[in-house]
Amino acid sequence: xxxxxxxxxxxxxxxxxxxxxxxxxxxxxxxxxxxxxxxxxxxxxxxxxxxxxxxxxxxxxxxxxxxxxxxxxxxxxxxxxxxxxxxxxxxxxxxxxxxxxxxxxxxxxxxxxxxxxxxxxxxxxxxxxxxxxxxxxxxxxxxxxxxxxxxxxxxxx
Numbered sequence: 264x265x266x267x268x269x270x271x272x273x274x275x276x277x278x279x280x281x282x283x284x285x286x287x288x289x290x291x292x293x294x295x296x297x298x299x300x301x302x303x304x305x306x307x308x309x310x311x312x313x314x315x316x317x318x319x320x321x322x323x324x325x326x327x328x329x330x331x332x333x334x335x336x337x338x339x340x341x342x343x344x345x346x347x348x349x350x351x352x353x354x355x356x357x358x359x360x361x362x363x364x365x366x367x368x369x370x371x372x373x374x375x376x377x378x379x380x381x382x383x384x385x386x387x388x389x390x391x392x393x394x395x396x397x398x399x400x401x402x403x404x405x406x407x408x409x410x411x412x413x414x415x416x417x418x419x420x
Contacts, residue, residue, distance in 0.1 A: 270335075271335060271366065272306070272310055272340045274305045274307075275293070275300045275303045275304060294407070295407040296357045297311060297414065298400070298403050298406075298407055299346075299404055299407075301400050301403070301404075302343055302397070302400040302401055303340055303344065303405045304402070305342045305393070305396055305397045305400045306339035306340040306343055306368045306397060307340060308393050308396070308397075309339060309366075309369070309390070309393045309394055309397050310336045310337060310340065312389055312390045312393045312394075313332050313333065313335075313336035313369065313373070313390055314333065314336070314389075315384065316332065316373065316386050316390045317329040317332045317333055317375075317390070319382055319383070319386050320376060320381045320382055321380075321381055322379065322380065322381045323383065324379065325351055325381055328341070328372060328375075328376050328379075330382060331368075331372050332369060332372050332373065332376075334364075335365040335366070335369035336369055336373065337367045338361065338362070338365040339362055339366065339397070342358040342361050342362045342365070343358070343362065343404075344357075344360035345358050346362075349402060351411065351413055352408060352410050352411045352413065352420065353415045353420050355405075355408050356408065356419075357420070358420040359401075359404075359405055363401070366394060366398070366401070368396060369394065370391060370394050373387055373390050373391060373394075374387065374391070374404055382405065
């Protein structure tokens with residue numbers, strides 16, 4: 264089975280705004296860029312394995328569980344792209360919070376599917392392992408966030 268067919272999220276390099284580099288200055292942003300790229304690529308892996316996992320669900324709640332899983336898995340990649348698009352601290356923080364919430368909910372749904380006998384342990388463990396990898400990349404990514412002078416008129420960030 265070609266498991267890559269389960270990944271409909273675009274490749275990182277498909278986003279034009281991330282291909283520009285200023286001559287002589289690219290070294291400054293390269294670690295931040297690579298961190299975002301690694302996180303996005305891992306989000307693609309989470310989505311792919313969550314999609315495969317959701318296809319294996321059984322039982323009367325399988326369809327609604329599948330929808331919740333896919334909704335949360337689908338949010339990860341676009342929110343990373345949105346955070347990277349403007350390099351604005353408030354937007355990065357908002358998107359990072361949403362990403363974290365979706366990843367936690369995804370993990371909870373995967374574990375609940377196992378508790379309700381909708382899936383096998385091995386299937387659950389594969390997706391959970393991908394989420395754990397995502398968490399490591401996420402922590403690295405947020406370490407590059409730098410507070411800027413744009414004021415949050417809601418006072419949250």
